[in-house]
Amino acid sequence: MFHVKHSNDTAPLTIHRVRSMLVAAGIGVSDLQVEALTRHGNSVLLANNTINLTAVIEPEDFVRLHIIDSLLPLGMVEKALGAALDMGTGAGYPGIPWAIGGVSMVLCEATKKKAALLEQWAQEIPVKAEVVSMRAEEYAQVARGRFDTVVARAVSALPSLLELSSPLLRVGGRLVAMKGNPSVDEIAHAEHAAGVLGMSATGMMEYALPGGGEKRTLCVYEKVEEPSIRLPRRSGLAQRRPFGG
Template sequence: MFHVKHDPEFDDPAVAAAAHMMFGRRMDAAATYRDFLADAGVVRGLIGPREVDQMWSRHVLNCAAAAEVIAADARLVDIGSGAGLPGIPLALARPDLRVTLVEPLLRRYEFLTEIIGILDIDVQVIRGRAEDKDVVSSVGGADVVTSRAVAPLDRLARWSLPLLRTGGELVAIKGSSAGEEIEKHRAALSRAGLGELRVESCGADSLAVATTVVRGEYRGKPGKRR
């Protein structure tokens, strides 16, 4: 299928413990996904070769940690999914979620379709842009729209909010400047209907570096607020 060398990162007891805690019975599937990222993901240019030694901490666990802020049984859409981050780790960590990955580029779409088949998990993959009418028609009304390193918050909101139901939530994995980004775009985000904006840390009890998440509630289109 695919081949990777020994994974020294997993020899770290803290990394192994965090992975087992987050993925539980799906630990083997999570390890398969990590290995696929480290092999096919690098070969196909979706993951940088220097990332391999930190695949768990910087990618798989970093994304899975966001599961702690997502409500039970949510219908979740991951836009600009790329190599499946954060959607696949979230689906593995939370089998109750109904996950759809949205990705416009063919080679990434094919990568996602292949790994979903290998993992044998109930995750849908759609090829298209979040703003495409066909995508909005197909997956609109979601409980949660998530993303990771896709775009600044103002652009991210323009792509994400049409896919959310009123009362649904944007959950964006961001970096250390997330608070500054909120302040920079707060007025535009409010006009777009996104409120209750806040920055939260996920996985603080299990990860060496917690995952920074921006959350906001979609209040509906202007003029159609609840």
């Protein structure tokens, strides 16, 4: 198990670098939040030497493509997030930055080794975030209707995300899907799936990351009613046989 203590002189990410890039991106955070974001980023990069967490290891790219990419959507989501679940959180993006920002987070990660690291980081940062080591379908069996918000970042196609999030959301809750540049077909398939799953599209915002210009699309869906089918289905079916095509 990793035990991480970094200094600003030896760690890949420095507090100064993270703060200056966040300011340039128009993201306002406190000194304590910058320190926590930096500590988490350095923990991810260190653990990445042992377990595959990210292909992005150059410091400025890491800040832009993980930290800034996680935090920018917070300013785009208009109403309170309430109890939020990061579905398939991986190394903790966006869930840990959101928790550092004050959102009540549960981090759902099926891979046991990654979940163990998330538990450790939540204690070391420290940040208030519950870690659940289950597939989303399994977790929905015990957490049905628990969440106001489900966020997913580059996890799966939109129809699959709609299916996985629907049983976890209360009616009136929202899926916030952080996508790159979804195709017309993916969006159309999601529209067909949404009707079956009790979900309805409420917003789709296109933007670009500062510095590199990478395209992003924030897709927001609201759960307007209970689904017309029984959910969750067996693990893996949402990806292998998604509704909507």
